Amino acid sequence: MSTTAQELDARGLNCPLPILRAKKALNGLQHGEVLHVRATDPGAVKDFDAFCKQTGNELVSSEQTGGEYVFQIRKN
Amino acid sequence: MSNVAELSSNRLPQDLIQKHGSALDAWFDERFAKKLKEVEESKTPSLAIIATKGTMDWAYPLFILASTASALGWDVSVFFTFYGLELLKKKLNLQVSPLGNPGMPMKMPFGPKWFQGINWNIPNAVMASVPGFEKLATGLMKKTVKNNGVASIQELRDVCVEAGVNLVACQMTVDLFGYTHDDFIPEVKDWIGAASFLPVAQQSDVCLFI
Numbered sequence: 001m002s003t004t005a006q007e008l009d010a011r012g013l014n015c016p017l018p019i020l021r022a023k024k025a026l027n028g029l030q031h032g033e034v035l036h037v038r039a040t041d042p043g044a045v046k047d048f049d050a051f052c053k054q055t056g057n058e059l060v061s062s063e064q065t066g067g068e069y070v071f072q073i074r075k076n
Numbered sequence: 077m078s079n080v081a082e083l084s085s086n087r088l089p090q091d092l093i094q095k096h097g098s099a100l101d102a103w104f105d106e107r108f109a110k111k112l113k114e115v116e117e118s119k120t121p122s123l124a125i126i127a128t129k130g131t132m133d134w135a136y137p138l139f140i141l142a143s144t145a146s147a148l149g150w151d152v153s154v155f156f157t158f159y160g161l162e163l164l165k166k167k168l169n170l171q172v173s174p175l176g177n178p179g180m181p182m183k184m185p186f187g188p189k190w191f192q193g194i195n196w197n198i199p200n201a202v203m204a205s206v207p208g209f210e211k212l213a214t215g216l217m218k219k220t221v222k223n224n225g226v227a228s229i230q231e232l233r234d235v236c237v238e239a240g241v242n243l244v245a246c247q248m249t250v251d252l253f254g255y256t257h258d259d260f261i262p263e264v265k266d267w268i269g270a271a272s273f274l275p276v277a278q279q280s281d282v283c284l285f286i
Binding site for chain 2: 012013014015016017019020022023041051054055
């Protein structure tokens with residue numbers, strides 16, 4: 001069971017801000033903690049996938065609800 | 077004894093090769109591929125950018141790529157030369173010119189959607205002769221950027237500085253255009269020439285000229 005350690009509201013922000021903000025937020029987390037990101041930029045779906053692959057953080061979930069995208073990233 | 081001698085001269089004994097040659101090849105290939113993968117995976121990717129333009133439309137791709145690469149954990153170096161030095165000024169005052177820039181759409185960032193969708197095809201002769209046209213275009217671009225939740229150049233540059241991107245500037249350009257180091261942000265790590273940056277570019281995985 002993963003509990004969210006921090007929420008990041010990246011709604012209304014466009015590429016590459018959601019990634020940059022997420023990176024900053026992850027810096028403040030401990031290993032294993034989960035960052036919950038909400039975004040509206042459709043490009044964020046592929047970007048977060050690539051970001052997690054590259055940085056070794058785990059993309060626990062990537063979902064679309066309404067016009068929003070929700071990501072859960074576990075810090076490695 | 078003779079085996080040792082042969083091994084020490086980087087040759088395997090003939091009988092060993094004859095007996096197990098293909099197995100040795102296969103072993104080596106497998107081992108080599110594995111090692112290579114290990115080396116590649118443990119390597120931090122690097123990006124080197126040569127920034128030569130000092131307008132807003134050229135600054136965006138540069139700072140977006142540099143800041144994103146730093147967020148991905150890459151080592152990033154940017155060499156600012158010629159007009160690119162404008163991007164390191166303490167006070168950013170970047171303009172964008174639609175004149176002689178036919179790829180740039182001229183759209184209005186306000187009003188109803190149909191109105192915002194119109195691309196105003198303004199002839200170069202008009203753009204060139206109307207005073208303040210560049211200021212107007214810059215204002216419109218800034219408004220468009222803001223409306224769309226795109227970061228400002230200042231914000232992206234701050235991210236680069238915070239992430240420790242290696243920002244280096246061309247000393248020759250500083251002399252050429254009569255600048256002083258004091259005109260630029262103190263985070264400029266070094267004042268160098270082409271001969272110093274090319275080896276950095278050579279070692280990088282990705283090198284871009286913007």
